[in-house]
Amino acid sequence: MLGGYKSVPYARRYENRKPVFEHREIAEATLGRKLKDGEIVHHINMDKTDNRRCNLLICTKNYHRLLHYRMQLYCATRIRAQQGV
Numbered sequence: 001m002l003g004g005y006k007s008v009p010y011a012r013r014y015e016n017r018k019p020v021f022e023h024r025e026i027a028e029a030t031l032g033r034k035l036k037d038g039e040i041v042h043h044i045n046m047d048k049t050d051n052r053r054c055n056l057l058i059c060t061k062n063y064h065r066l067l068h069y070r071m072q073l074y075c076a077t078r079i080r081a082q083q084g085v
């Protein structure tokens with residue numbers, strides 16, 4: 001998938017039947033506070049299973065959308081360049 005995550009599920013556990021995502025817990029522990037509404041934890045290398053702190057980026061929803069849009073453009077441009085189109 002262009003610029004998308006691998007199709008594997010996020011690591012999670014359940015608390016009161018609600019999913020608690022490992023990458024969000026790690027981000028919160030690093031920040032020392034709960035994530036705010038609208039804060040997204042992005043996996044820099046696009047590997048959803050890689051929850052090392054150095055691979056996690058906390059950003060707003062808008063910035064996250066822009067980030068994925070730009071990555072898709074970048075990937076599409078590279079593929080076209082490889083194909084000589």
Ligand SMILES: [Zn+2]
Nearest residue numbers: 042043064068
């Ligand atoms: Zn992302």
